[in-house]
Amino acid sequence: MSFLQPLLLWGLPLIALPVIIHLIHLHRRRTVKWAAMMFLLAAQRMNKGFSRLRQLLILAFRVLALLALIFVISRPLSGGWLGLTGGAPDTVMILVDRSASMEQQNVTTGVSKRAAGLRNLAKAIKDTVGSRSRLVLLDSAHLKPLLLERVEALVDLPQAEATDTTADIPAMLQGALDYITRNKTGRTDVWLLSDMQAGDWDASGGRWEALRGAFISLQGVRFRLLCYPQTAKDNLGVTVERAVRRETADKAELLLDIRVVRQGDPSPQPVEVPLRVVMNGASSVLKVVMNENQLLLQAQAVPVDKATKRGWGRIELPADSSAADNASHFVFDDPAVLRSVIVSDEETVAEPLIAALSAAADTARKYTATVLAVSRAAEIPWDDVALIVWQAPLPKPDDVIAKQMQNHVAAGRSIIFLPTEARDDAQMFGLHWGDWKRGGEKPKNVDRWRNDAGLLANTRDGASLPVGELEVLRYCEINGEGIPLARVGANQPLLVRSTFERGGGAYFFGTLPDSSASSLARDGVVMFAMLHRALNDGARGLGQAQMRYCAQGMLDDESAKWRPVSAMKDAVVPSVTALALRAGVVEAGEKLVALNRPPSEDQPQVLTSTTLDGLFKGIDYERVEDTLESNRSLTSEVWRTFLIAMALFIVGEALLCMPQRREAASVTTA
């Protein structure tokens, strides 16, 4: 418990006054010389239990009344999870989840989860710690520690403002861990503000174990989680997944793939949703009817002027409790060629791959696939290729080609590594190959795979890919740090996405498509979907018009000066860093980039308490849940409670001190 007037707590020894007065009274009490002690003793024996208890209760009530009085004048703060801090820590680290989902707001007050949490945190820290601790802010968008001079500034800081990014909670904790170990922060309270969105926490990721172990080994670090896990009611979210311009002889039109998602309604009723289409500054309304919780409008045609070859726009939904998902931006231009390169010396591997990558999944676009021998890997056209399938020994870390691969992925392109027959000890993107394993007499099936995201996710209409039907005769072990997307046999990863590099995707696939290794080529569907998804993801970074997800560094790959398309010519333009964090359309020269929130921000699943307990097992942590509707502060003055308690103690003492009713008649003598 904390106090606004802690100095008055020095008066606590005064609670001993009743005891001292009692002892003095014992010695100063009137003395009566008495003969009939036998009656007194008998009476005492009859009354012993209650008499002693009564005396103790009176004394206890007096002590408690004084204690309550001292608490009242010391102005206590109810702490809840902040309570009993045992004094101010040396350092307070504030970790703020600035993801798009944190912008869910109370429709009445317009206060978002982020704003409410920041306000509560600022007040709580001011009340309990004041300026006695070093304050460090670490936000999910920048992941850079920032020293705060005043906690009041927390609510107004640009580093705590809303973004349309996603949050990487393990990365934030890693940042906090690095700061603590590097700066030797002493006793540290780490306060984490989050909406507990499962995607942000990545509870199944491999980083948690190392983080947990590191924090357990640290002395004096405590975690306080301020959570806003409530999900939005009747929230609609819109995403433009694709925008392609098509021109025929008589007209030109823009084909939009639009996904509308409804949350928080277990038994949905049909509802008409007005979609406002804003394109090149002009708007129109498209009314659609949602019968289920999800509506996918594929190739929704929006007429455009024939002369308009490129442009930008957005789809808007009416305002609701989550403003961040009410708009989705798009840009269009002549689409880039979907170019892929297969580096392999094995024809049996390359043939099915090139067949799949050359086949057009989207007839409106051009596909090109090239096979290069390993010795000709230097000929890869790095600037134009969206996907590289690498079935060759991994390059050494200081090789030029290794650097080129890293740049390729950092620019948002894709690369898939396939194992070679020879043992390969090199490492790339934090992953490396192990030994080949045979499946045994019977081929193994893929037991588990992630169908919510990644290359093996369900199709747009929710149908599952036939990954379970894949037969794997032999596979190569994949070691290192990454996110397993599919597992085979005894929990062995078959497809792993590296977490080592941000931007595009770097995947390790543990088997080969030829018939000696798997049924991948024979069944075809899984391989086709997997390759084309990687190709499409990689192609996002190609062409003059690109659709990207908001994240720090998303606009750093260009030396050009980025500015919002809607900004006036002389307007002050935000920094590139700030632009990359908010949804919108930006331009730099011929480049047009639509920035949107990442799809993971539309996933309403929140982390359960059990999972959270598992993640923080062994770490000193407390969790408090708050809601947007709650007006309560994390700390509040509770002197009234103590005043009432004091009054009750005084009344109790008075009742116990009240003399008993005397009997009317005394003992008569014969």
Next chain:
Amino acid sequence: MTQRDFLDPAVLSRLLALPLHARQAMIGNISGKHRSPVRGSSLEFAQYRKYVPGDDTRRLDWRMWGRSDRFYIKEFEADTNLRLCLLIDASGSMGYGEESATRLDYARQLGGTLAYLAAQQGDAAGFWSVGETKMEIPTRRGASHLKLVLDQIAQMKPAGKTTLIESIHEGAEKISQRALVILISDLFVPPAELKPALQHLRFRKHDVVVFHLLDQRELDFDFDRPARFVDLEGGEPMLADPSLIGKQYREAVRIYLAELDEVVHTTGVDYHRIKLQEKYDDVLARFLLGRTPKKGGR
């Protein structure tokens, strides 16, 4: 109270008119006013008895021989003196009360006056003090002996724990002849222990009188504030809140008095419960009048 102050001449002169009687026959060694279990030579006829050889022929009732032709001996009551044994409690608890008006002072007034009255009617008086310092004056007649008894009564001081039970047993053994035993005490002992002691006295054919001295405050426990009660008999002091234990105290007194009534009823002693606020001469007058033989009886 100075020596002999406990004797008030006015009270003595008023009470001299009331003789001190025993309720049962006494065995004295001289002639007196009190009935004796043996036949004697008083003027009061007792009974006829058949003559047996050896009887003094001078005591034959010739008139009876003339009427019935049988020899009868005419017997008369013997009058003897009374032996008054005073057992006065001098334990610490007898010091209760205002200065010069303690329970022991009250006991002195009762005991001294009774000794004086007994001596004035020619009876013997003795004295046993019950307490830390034991005093023992055997029963004798005479003015000089009375002086000795009164001196000893005057010198009594309340001190120590009570030895009432032991002293009663001791007295019962030591008082060899039938006597009027008057016990003056606060009787702050368990009634269950007092009963065999009184029975012991009664077994020795003594006429036992008990003056039970109590103060009204001891009965009512009428205190308004918590106090530290110091045991007059040297026990541990006790802190008590009368408002808290008053009810239990009065209940304990009630139980004690009920048990005491049962004891005195069973043992047949002449029990007088006296509050110190009563005048002692009234108490004595009531006691003496209660002992006056009814008309036609002795």
